Amino acid sequence: MKMNWGTGIAIVLGLFIAFILYFVIRISTEEKYDFDLVTEEYYKKELVFQKEMDDEANSSTLKSNISGKKIPEGWMLTFPENIDYSKISGTVTLYRPSNKKLDFEIPLKLSSSELLIPDERMVPGRWNTIVQWNYEGEDYLYKKEITY
Structure with missing residues (x-):
């Protein structure tokens, strides 16, 4: 052939x-x-987007917002010093865009103005930190992309 x-x-x-x-x-x-690039119930989360924008606007009215930094023990979130930390309630969600199995949520029960997220729970890489918190009837939201 x-x-x-x-x-x-x-x-x-x-x-x-x-x-x-x-x-x-x-x-x-x-x-x-x-690799999971979106969250579960994506469309439900979109419906509450306006509330998130309002909560973020409330956060910008504070004298200082939440700050985060890496320390040897893990990731340290520091809440504003001028508010009574015992009146804060809410949740801290750490979302891993590349693997939803690593996502976790921590309820806010503060004994000081700082919250430590242990090093054992954090795998090196990119994380989305979402802190939804309430102080004296007002809702606040803090979002930050971190590389751990």
């Missing part, structure tokens, strides 16, 4: 497409390549 250059190009193109499809199927089915 004689093969011309057109048949050769068609064979090479077919092999290339098969090669690409092999990797696409392999990456989409294997667990170690599983």
